[in-house]
Amino acid sequence: MIRRLFLLATILAAAVALPARYAFAQTSNNELRFALRADPKTFNPLLMADEPSETVSYLTHGVLIRINRATQQLQPELATSWKVTEGGRKITFTLRQGVTFSDGTPFTSADVVYTFTSMMDPKLHSPIADTFQVDGGPTTAHANGKYEVTIAFPAPVAGLERLFDQAPILSASASGKEASPGLGPFMLAEYKAGNYVLLHRNSHYWKHDAQGKQLPYLDAVRLEIVPNRDLEMLRFAQGELHLINNLDADSFERMAAQNGGASNSARDLGPSLEGEQMWFNQVAASPLPDYKKAWFRSTNFRRAISGAINRHDLTRVVYQNHASPGVGPFSSANKFWFNANLKAHPYDPADALRRLQLDGFHKSGPDLVDASGHVVEFSVITNAGNQSRERVAAMIQQDLKQIGVHLNIVTLDFPSIITRITQSFDYEACLLGLVNVDLDPSAQMNVWMSSGENHQWNPAQKTPATAWEAELDQLMKKQATELDPAKRKAAFDRVQEIVSEQVPFLYLVNKNALTAVSPALGNTQPSVLRPQVYWNAETLTLAAPAAGSKQLAMK
Amino acid sequence: MTRTMARAILVLTFLAAILAPWIAPRAYDHQYRQAVNASPSSQFPLGADNLGRDRLSRLLEGARVSLLLAPAAAALAVLLAAIVGILSAYLGGVWDRLIMGAVDLLLALPWLFLLLAVRAVLPLNVAPRLSVTLTFLLLGALGWAAPARVVRAQVRALLDSDFLLQARALGISPARVLTRQLPPNVAPVLLAQFCVSVPAFVLAEASLGLLGLGVSEPLPSLGSLLRDLESLPALHASLFQQAPMEMAAMLAPAAFLVLVICSFQLAFPQQEICS
Amino acid sequence: MEVPLFFTRVSVDYPGKPGVLKNVALDINAGEIVGLVGQSGSGKSTLALAALQLLRAKGVQASGRIDFQGRDLLRLPENEMRQIRGRDIGLVLQSPLASLNPALRIGAQLREAWEAHARGTDAEWQAHVRELLESVSLPSDAAFLRRYPRELSVGLAQRVLIASAIMHRPALLLADEPTSALDAITQDEILELFARLSRLRRMAMLYISHDLASVASLCHRTAILHQGEIVEFEETSRIFSHPSHPYTRRLVGTLHLGDREFA
Numbered sequence A: 001m002i003r004r005l006f007l008l009a010t011i012l013a014a015a016v017a018l019p020a021r022y023a024f025a026q027t028s029n030n031e032l033r034f035a036l037r038a039d040p041k042t043f044n045p046l047l048m049a050d051e052p053s054e055t056v057s058y059l060t061h062g063v064l065i066r067i068n069r070a071t072q073q074l075q076p077e078l079a080t081s082w083k084v085t086e087g088g089r090k091i092t093f094t095l096r097q098g099v100t101f102s103d104g105t106p107f108t109s110a111d112v113v114y115t116f117t118s119m120m121d122p123k124l125h126s127p128i129a130d131t132f133q134v135d136g137g138p139t140t141a142h143a144n145g146k147y148e149v150t151i152a153f154p155a156p157v158a159g160l161e162r163l164f165d166q167a168p169i170l171s172a173s174a175s176g177k178e179a180s181p182g183l184g185p186f187m188l189a190e191y192k193a194g195n196y197v198l199l200h201r202n203s204h205y206w207k208h209d210a211q212g213k214q215l216p217y218l219d220a221v222r223l224e225i226v227p228n229r230d231l232e233m234l235r236f237a238q239g240e241l242h243l244i245n246n247l248d249a250d251s252f253e254r255m256a257a258q259n260g261g262a263s264n265s266a267r268d269l270g271p272s273l274e275g276e277q278m279w280f281n282q283v284a285a286s287p288l289p290d291y292k293k294a295w296f297r298s299t300n301f302r303r304a305i306s307g308a309i310n311r312h313d314l315t316r317v318v319y320q321n322h323a324s325p326g327v328g329p330f331s332s333a334n335k336f337w338f339n340a341n342l343k344a345h346p347y348d349p350a351d352a353l354r355r356l357q358l359d360g361f362h363k364s365g366p367d368l369v370d371a372s373g374h375v376v377e378f379s380v381i382t383n384a385g386n387q388s389r390e391r392v393a394a395m396i397q398q399d400l401k402q403i404g405v406h407l408n409i410v411t412l413d414f415p416s417i418i419t420r421i422t423q424s425f426d427y428e429a430c431l432l433g434l435v436n437v438d439l440d441p442s443a444q445m446n447v448w449m450s451s452g453e454n455h456q457w458n459p460a461q462k463t464p465a466t467a468w469e470a471e472l473d474q475l476m477k478k479q480a481t482e483l484d485p486a487k488r489k490a491a492f493d494r495v496q497e498i499v500s501e502q503v504p505f506l507y508l509v510n511k512n513a514l515t516a517v518s519p520a521l522g523n524t525q526p527s528v529l530r531p532q533v534y535w536n537a538e539t540l541t542l543a544a545p546a547a548g549s550k551q552l553a554m555k
Numbered sequence B: 001m002t003r004t005m006a007r008a009i010l011v012l013t014f015l016a017a018i019l020a021p022w023i024a025p026r027a028y029d030h031q032y033r034q035a036v037n038a039s040p041s042s043q044f045p046l047g048a049d050n051l052g053r054d055r056l057s058r059l060l061e062g063a064r065v066s067l068l069l070a071p072a073a074a075a076l077a078v079l080l081a082a083i084v085g086i087l088s089a090y091l092g093g094v095w096d097r098l099i100m101g102a103v104d105l106l107l108a109l110p111w112l113f114l115l116l117a118v119r120a121v122l123p124l125n126v127a128p129r130l131s132v133t134l135t136f137l138l139l140g141a142l143g144w145a146a147p148a149r150v151v152r153a154q155v156r157a158l159l160d161s162d163f164l165l166q167a168r169a170l171g172i173s174p175a176r177v178l179t180r181q182l183p184p185n186v187a188p189v190l191l192a193q194f195c196v197s198v199p200a201f202v203l204a205e206a207s208l209g210l211l212g213l214g215v216s217e218p219l220p221s222l223g224s225l226l227r228d229l230e231s232l233p234a235l236h237a238s239l240f241q242q243a244p245m246e247m248a249a250m251l252a253p254a255a256f257l258v259l260v261i262c263s264f265q266l267a268f269p270q271q272e273i274c275s
Numbered sequence C: 001m002e003v004p005l006f007f008t009r010v011s012v013d014y015p016g017k018p019g020v021l022k023n024v025a026l027d028i029n030a031g032e033i034v035g036l037v038g039q040s041g042s043g044k045s046t047l048a049l050a051a052l053q054l055l056r057a058k059g060v061q062a063s064g065r066i067d068f069q070g071r072d073l074l075r076l077p078e079n080e081m082r083q084i085r086g087r088d089i090g091l092v093l094q095s096p097l098a099s100l101n102p103a104l105r106i107g108a109q110l111r112e113a114w115e116a117h118a119r120g121t122d123a124e125w126q127a128h129v130r131e132l133l134e135s136v137s138l139p140s141d142a143a144f145l146r147r148y149p150r151e152l153s154v155g156l157a158q159r160v161l162i163a164s165a166i167m168h169r170p171a172l173l174l175a176d177e178p179t180s181a182l183d184a185i186t187q188d189e190i191l192e193l194f195a196r197l198s199r200l201r202r203m204a205m206l207y208i209s210h211d212l213a214s215v216a217s218l219c220h221r222t223a224i225l226h227q228g229e230i231v232e233f234e235e236t237s238r239i240f241s242h243p244s245h246p247y248t249r250r251l252v253g254t255l256h257l258g259d260r261e262f263a
């Protein structure tokens, strides 16, 4: 608490000191500025695992295929075309010609081969390599001439093209350097630890606009390291930063209110891929008493609890309507894969009690008791420090009290939660966030396969514990091997249906993507997919002296 | 005069804390979901919090939790500190060095991890009231090391004092010196340590809450209510002018805590012997 | 010649400060008042503390011998020594206010001193304390006994201290600069009190002072302590009329000079 107060003091001090700094920060009129939450841990794109590193890599490196964040369609980048063969085992790229790296060296198939060979080198421990490692076997790359490369997977991968959106291409001639030349719109110019990362325009960038003008339009991008959201908002309000991604609802509302309702900078982009979910522990070997195991393994019980939760209240009270009731693993933000026939479980306490009665639960005074007379009380663990999540838990607590269920909320530090849900299984229910970075269900094999490590409610089963989990296994395998997108879609639609019926996860809310975009920023096309506002960084423009800075000068 | 007033305030706050369930206008945990963030009104004298719960009722309940448990924890800590501090100073020499070494070690231990470990072995289905009681007792059981140093220093000074020398010169036995002559002189230090520990524990409980070790929903404590202030820096300064009532309502728990702490300091005689 | 009541031949070294007392030879006869004069730091208090074996607590051991009523105090075990303190030898420390327990009422402090060597009913105590306080010219009402030391003047505090030191009618009273903190009038009153007590109770006394003038009226004999050594030990009148040691001469000289100046 004391540290918090100290933080408060620091922020206030910084707020006072800012206007003076502002004058110096205004060095280039055509420089985009936004905040990183921390220093990038690496400038080697193959080693990045943290968001700041990913941001730098996204802006400085090119990929073969890009997922267009607006249309969610694949879009040729460094590869002009590609062909998937051998039932999804191989992909052959035709590379763009006449492209040069930021250091002027030409881009050829050698660079692609070099990139994938380095990435798959087990000594490097590249986090990206994991997504390319199907069934444990390595993925290989070889050139078929100067502008053609084939990547071979050990087993068929459905929708494998999308993986290449995550694979930045390095220069073979600059092996060993950490900050290697890239094929992105910007290049690393300066890094001051704890302060900023400065990117300059890559004058060798290959893209041109419709008029033939070379991109990017911006001269530079300054990534300011601002460790704190409040400070970030303050600096945005003063015109020092041009955009904020991933605002939470409270900050968003505050920003909208400060702008006097003219929400030209606070933008709600609609449903994102992120939400909150809760699940019950169904692990047979868990240290829970048998009667509780029986509750949690009952579909009626889980469905009843889900229906006793007022999701509309959650979205209204905690997210101030910048969220919608959670439906399933994907929201409507995922244009292709979302099963639009599904609805969120409606709030219906009477129906919940009816379902519970099917299992022999009944009311005894204000309490709900099970068939053998145990009062229904359970705990939900969640991570400490996430205020909106704690509020979600408190609201569920009151909702469940209505049907006589006692919920104890236990906030724990993250490592303890991980230990409990992956090793000791000493928990009853768990409430955590749901983050999807990948649009394709293949990325969720580990979640839905009963043998999966991330099959949270009952991980790493030898054989599926229930018939519906067996069916999930089949459907997931099917969508992973099937190449016809329509058939894949049908299989995954059924997965979403089963999940909605069997309720292994209680999807609570689906959050909207909330951003702040300076009016000075042009050509914006904010997307609900990461990296929201700056995904089309090469075509963003900045209007000369922003209106915000004039206001500041008058103060 | 000030002292009388401080004492009156203390009595009133403690009465309010004890009687919270009877005098609170509403249930502290009921969420009036149509009144989320409601401004102060006759229905919600201090407004409603971000889940629509009555702020005044929560303040009273929070005071009840913190003002009954923090003094208990402080008393425990000070009692342990008195025993260790007096023994260490009186035994002197090797014992003194051994005991103070142990105290230093204790102060240097990464308490957070120990507390986390303790939380890890607690059962999950613990009633909020019980878990917050345990938290405070833990704070008390662990919080004695720093006051023990102060007590020891004070006792060392007392043992060198003229009046204890005079007492010995009068033939008064060591046992009598230890039980009759020394304690009334250590008492002001203990009282001071107690007064310092109470607010420290209230705040410690608040920061433990960030680690999931403090009070759990829906029960409030003064500490957990203070956590609401974290969103203050983000609140624009103009809010002071636009909505002074809301600001005042938000600051109520902090103001209340400051009032109680100040009253604590003023209610008891100032000690001549400061350490 | 009779055996003196009190007789020393004692040396004291403090850790880091050797030779604070160098074979100090002093004798006091029963009922006799002996003055001990020396400037600050000459070792006067050290001698008083050594006599009651109170240096032990400071980790200091006195060597030589200190005879009292035929026993060598330096060789007495602590439990026997404790019986002598306050009962046979009384001590009044240097600063009256600091020597009273600030957290105890006067009545309680006196009773503690009484119970160190006596047992008795409340009534007996009441009678004893009334007589005691009257003997040192202090009020003996309940209100006075309920006071705390901080509510007393230095003079009153000094009398309380003297009362607790003579509570058990000791044969010897060691008074360490009992008047140095007092104004001139109170000083005279205390000196008178000492003279009367010594006379009435046949109590021997070591009157310690850094100021030769106060010794003149009270003491039969006077010892001059200089840098840990007794440089002169004579009838008080002889010290004034025929100071032999250069240091004594200087002391007496300044005294006359002072007299003339303020005459």
Ligand SMILES: Nc1ncnc2c1ncn2[C@@H]1O[C@H](COP(=O)(O)OP(=O)(O)O)[C@@H](O)[C@H]1O
Pocket (backbone or CB within 6 Å): C014, C015, C016, C017, C020, C038, C039, C040, C041, C042, C043, C044, C045, C046, C047, C058
């Ligand atoms: N605890 C002690 N440790 C070391 N030196 C001491 C200690 N107490 C007194 N002394 C020294 O011994 C000398 C005599 O002290 P003291 O007997 O108090 O002198 P006096 O009473 O004549 O002023 C002084 O020089 C003093 O500094």
Ligand SMILES: [Mg+2]
Pocket (backbone or CB within 6 Å): C044, C045, C046, C094, C176, C177
């Ligand atoms: Mg002295």
